[in-house]
Structure formats: structure tokens, C-alpha cells
Amino acid sequence: MSLIVKAGKAGKRVLKKFMPEQPRHVSYTRRIECVKTSQRVVAMTFDDGPMDLPAVPDKFSGRSLTDILLDTLQEYDAKGTFDVIGDTGENYPDTAGRSGQADWGGVRYDHYPDINQDERGGVVHNERLMHRIIDEGHQVTNHGYRHIIFGKKPFVYGKREYLKSVDEAVEDLTRLHRLLREKYGYEMTMGRPPHYVDKMAGGFSSYDVYDQMEYLYLAASFDGAGWLPITHGSARETMNAEIGAMVEPMRKALEEDPNALCGQIIFQKDGYNMARRTPVAFGLAKQLELLRKYGYRVVTVEELMAESPFADVGREEPGFEKLVRLQKSRGIVYSDNRLRLDQPITWGEIAMLLAPRKEAVQRRVKQMKATGAYQHIHWGAMDWCAEQGILKYAMNPDEASKSLPEGYFDPVRSLTRREVYQAFRG
Template identity: 25%
Template sequence: MRIYFLSRRKLILLLMFLITIGGLLTINLLTQTIPSLVRTPGTYYMAKTQEKVVALTFDDGPDPVDTPDILNILKEKDVRATFFVLGKAAESNPALLKRLVKEGHEIGNHGFTHDYQQRKLVAEMNQTDQVVFNSTGNHTYFYRPPGGLVSKTQMEATKRNGHVVALWSVDSKDWRNPGVKQIIDNVMKNVFPGAIILMHDGGYQRTQTVKSLEPILNALKASGYRFVTLSELRTLDSDLK
């Protein structure tokens, strides 16, 4: 067995190299996981059920271009979903909030400004809830933190504020704009009874999401799935009965 000795200079260079690689791996890991941090204890990310039901959810809207296209598809397919609206976007599009409720969809709370750190968590939650109430007469019940990032303290504050932290168990990863086929595959390869599916109707251009939605709905229906809102999903959860 050979034993190699490194000079002080080489050792320092090696350590610097390893630190750099470690940093790059950490950055890459964070990039790949946001907003896919799911299955956090104390949050609602799936229902325990044998029935083939799923809850389709959309974040970051309402958007004046993409949300109507998504609503048109959902209406044509007779599918109801849950929309986690940003207060800032909702304030600018009250007619879309009214349409969401009129067509049987549920409105969730996604904060007001999409602040990942949620520095004004309760204030933003209440601000968005008021915007929704002003347009629809309904209050929000579910809260989805931006990026799915939530600490124990934030979960406790959300609960005290009368909201349930709702995440997801199937990420379409449409936020990456990976291509229509990939978005469809991300859903269909990971779906299961009781799953909560994450998609987006705002934030950026969602052309790929719009194009992938109908094939996803068709494929899930062909596999025997039906669609429910988050509130309906909870009524089917055997752990909550």
C-alpha cells in the first residue's frame, strides 16, 4: 500500500477545490428542489384513500392570459380544481376570482407577494384572504407557502390564523418549462390515489402548462381517476374520518 503525502500548498488547494464542488452541489440541489419540498410533517400533501381521486392545484395566479385558458379546458372537461392565488395578482383580476367560484373551483391562499422567506406571513395571508373575500364573499382555508418552504414556527402561525398548510405529492415541474411531454410524464409517472398535483397558472408564461393540461386530464380519466377540490379530498381521507 502506498502512502501519499501532500505539501501544505497542495493540501490547501485540494480543500479549496472540495469546498467549491460542495458549494456547487448545494446550489444545484436547492435549484432542483425548489419548489418541490413536500411531505413536510404537519402539512397536508395527500389523502390516505384507496379511491382513485386526485386534487389538481394551480399556483401563482390568477393571470389574465393563462388562467382563462386553463379555466376553459377545465370547464370543457368538467373538472374542478383548487387555485392558490397570489393576493397581488388577485387584486388586479377580481373578475377571474368570481369566475373561479362560479365554475365550482376552490380558492386557496398563496400569500400576497410570493415572498419565499414569508417575513410578513400572517399579514400577507390576511391581505390575500381579504382580497378574495371582497370579490367572492368566501374566505380562504388552505395556505400554500411560496416554494413549499415552511418552518415549524410558520406552520404554527398559519394554524393559529385558521389555515391549513397544503403542499403537494406530485410535482408536474411545469415551473421549469421542461416541455409539454415532460410535464405530462411528470404527472402520469408519479400519480396515485389521493395525490395532490402541483401546476401553475401564473407567475411566468404558462403556455406549456396550458398545452399539457388537456392530455393530463384525458390520461388520468382514462386511468379511472376523478378530480376533486382540496376540501373534497379531505372528506375522503381515511386518516381524518
């Protein structure tokens, strides 16, 4: 395993344990990691494809990796979510990094399926594979046209080029979104940032990008593990170990609790791992066999969210269907996809409930660009509501360049979010 990546993952775990939890806010864009359901249903996502190169080692008569994954899913009556890229062929000049390290496919940029083989990967070069993915009922999501990270990531990708503004990121995603719509008649509704880099220049984040795209943030709650290489042992030993790393954590989780994966999203890779091997070509069938043994259905993320679109509220909630309808057009859910119905509602959250989404998003972005300063996620909605004169607090011209006054977040008497949403009539 790459020592840098391993150290980075360990560091994140330590920081998460000892640092205070970051505040969450009601947001139009929600990070979808899992949903609340008692049903044995799970989703699998495959990043970085499609890939028209054979598996390594090739034991499938030269068939492309994406074909192998599709064949395997079909055999188990499973559906996948393919988080695709457009084309990395524009990401030159560049040089390859070290095999087994995070920059294996390029120091300045990513190249899929590999450096100097860009014409064998991505939507642009793989019309047949894209038709097969869509025609066989799988979901397609947006992983960036050129797979360029949204902001700086100095620890792992210190030499990596990144997108310099929120507008550049929106332009890159729109380019792939338009390609899928115009060539395949397919409308994407979700995206995953390259390498999960969220922080961007100017105080923006990937959530601001997806707000403008009207996307949900596709994340995952269970690592399929095929993307990480094991670097010790013979070629056969390392491949077997990499396949085992895909299967054994899943086996252990299900043995300890057969319901452990209910509503979970599994991360996989439609491409080489960092050592240019494809354990997913062999491990996927073993994972699907294990899930079948425990009675799981494997569906798209979109289908998974039909069970519940929320991480903390399921069908047992009395107002569930109303909440499902409301979240389609209004900002009522926190960025981590939780409703937190028993918390007191705030003025900012009422503003998100009332304001038109497009108005709220555009006003906040415009204000941040004009001032060069971060504005609270509810700023645009509050500004619109104040302009309409429909909330208690009005934003006067002297406050226009400031963050929201503290008074905006006073609880509304003792009303909970549940009570307000149950009473809401539009």
C-alpha cells in the same frame, strides 16, 4: 432547467436519504400532501394566479392563461384548487433576474405574472377571473398577498427579501383572506407558503402562521412539472419537451400502477415558467385526458379530503367517522397529516386533545416572543392544562420560561392513541 434549482432539488433528495427523519408532533396545522383512499380521485393545484396574460406561445387567440386553464378543466368536468396571490405591485424597487433562473421575475421579490406587469396578475387586478374561478366551483387558497417568502432561503434566493416575523406573515395572509371574504364572500381554509419556505425568524415556522390563521398547509405529492424550463433546443423543441415533462411521468406512473395517483395532490402553475413559457396551457389537457383514461375524477383539495382527511387512515378504520369529527375541533393529527393510531399517546398529545386551540396557540406564541426561545409545539396546550389542574404534571413558575420537562412526554401507561380517541367523549 435552472442549474441552481436543479442542484437544490438534488441536494434535498440526498439530505432526505441520509439525514435522520425529523420528529413529528401532533399539530393543529397539518401538511396536506395526499389522503388515504382506494378511490381513483385526485386533486390539482395551480399556484401564483390569476393571470390575465396570454399563453406563450399564444395559440388561443389572446385568451388569458387562467381562462385557458378554466376552459380546459370545464371540458374535462374537473375542478381545480387555485392558490392565488393578491398583488405584487408593491414589491419595488427591483430588477429582473436571468431568464431560466429562479429569480427570473425579480431579484429582491417575486412579480406576477412578470416584472413590470404586476397589474395583469393577482386577485386585486382580476375581478372577472376570480368570479369565474369561484362561480365554476373551484377552490381558492392563500399563497400570500405579496408572495414574499416567510424566511431566509440563502441557496436559491440569497438576495431575496423575506418577512421578518410571524406577525408580518399573519398580516400579509390576513390581508388577502379579508379581500376574498369581503369582495367575493369566500372563506379560505388553506394556504401554501411562497416557495415552500417554512423556517422563520425567532424559532417560528409557517406552521405557527397557519395555526393563527386556522389554515391547513396545502402541499402536493406529485409535480405537474410545467414550472421548470428546458433550456436546450429550438423554441418548438423546448416547448414540446416541457409538455412532455408534464405528461410522461404521469403516464409512466399510471402504466406501472393504475392506482398510483389515488388520493394524490398535483402541483401546477397558473403563470409563466422560469423561461416565460406556459407549457401548462398545452399539457393540462393531455394530463386530464390521461387521468380520464384511467377512470380518475379530478376534484378540489377540499373535496379530496372528504374521501379522508388523513394520510394514513381511511374509511376502513372502524372509528373513522368519529375521528373525522374529532379532528375538526381538536389537535389529534401529526403535522404530516398522519394519525399513527397504534403509537402510545403522550401527555403532550393528551394536552392537545383537551386544550382549546386558541388558548394553546396564543400561549405558545406569547412565550416564544417573551423568551426569544423555541418552545415545543405542545407547550401552550400543556400550560393551559397545568393551569386547569387536569393533568398529572403541573407547570410551576420556575419552569415557565423553560421547554417542557422530559417527564411531560412519558407514555400514558400502555394506552395507544386509538384507544384514547375511541374513548374520548368531549
